[in-house]
Amino acid sequence: MAEIREIDVAAVTDQIRDMCIHANYHLSEDMCDQLERAEAAESSALGKQILGQLQENLSIAGRGNVPICQDTGMATIFLDIGQNVHFTGGSLEDAVNEGVRQGYQEGYLRKSIVGDPLLRVNTNDNTPAVVHYSIVPGSNVSITVAPKGFGSENKSRLFMLTPADGEEGVIDAVLQTVQAAGPNACPPMVIGVGIGGNFEKCAEMAKRALTLDTRGHSGLPHIRKLEEEILSKINETGIGPAGLGGSTTAYSIRILTYATHIAGLPVAVNICCHVNRHETRVL
DSSP states (O other): OOOOEEEEHHHHHHHHHHHHHHHHHSOOHHHHHHHHHHHHHOOOHHHHHHHHHHHHHHHHHHHHTOOSSSOOOEEEEEEEEETTEEEESSOHHHHHHHHHHHHHHHTTOOOOOBSSTTTOOBOSSOOOOEEEEEEESSSOEEEEEEEEOHHHHTTOEEEEEOGGGHHHHHHHHHHHHHHHHGGGGOSSEEEEEEEEEOHHHHHHHHHHHTTSOTTOOOSSHHHHHHHHHHHHHHHTTOOOGGGSOOSOSEEEEEEEEEEEOTTOEEEEEEEEOSSOOOEEEEO
């Protein structure tokens, strides 16, 4: 029988506090690479200039320890918890929210969360976070923090397609979403897509897809081909950096899939802006 590893929830709070600050101040390595590659490859002179300005903005944020963007997002947390882990010291979800609270207060990050979607009273500490839990083999806890702004979140969509819609239906769904978003999602975009499962499963997959390395591709050959085809079609729209025209409308599209019902083909498209903030650490 595997030995049980105990982790005090205070360690989770500490990591999430630091990750909320770091992810809002510093772009991940994959996204820095994407920006550099995009500037080198961009065909439009104006688009190339905008991509250079975005990199300058990132440099200023990093040097000055200030947020990359004024919309420091709703904190989305993915916790992949080893089944041999036992948490001590209190409620895990309370610890997660305490980490978000401390991070947004100590990092002077904008508090954007209202406690009720209709009454609209600000919670003043950016909690509660949206937390996704998965139980996985092992004795480690992987924590991914993804502060997601709503300029791009508001442009995301979910489609309940039929099996007859097939691959072309998936492509059309993604292109419809991108074209409707236009400049309002702060392109160049990163696109996360979930295909399969049910109504909520495909949306969660689309969100998680945004936290994958944007330089990578699906390990499934037919899905990798689909990623490459859709990305090419997106960049042919000419929306370009900041929506002002060019060959770089999106850096990357990552697709996750899951089994689904014989009568359905759920597709979720989660758009993220040009910074696509995310960070992962392992306890």
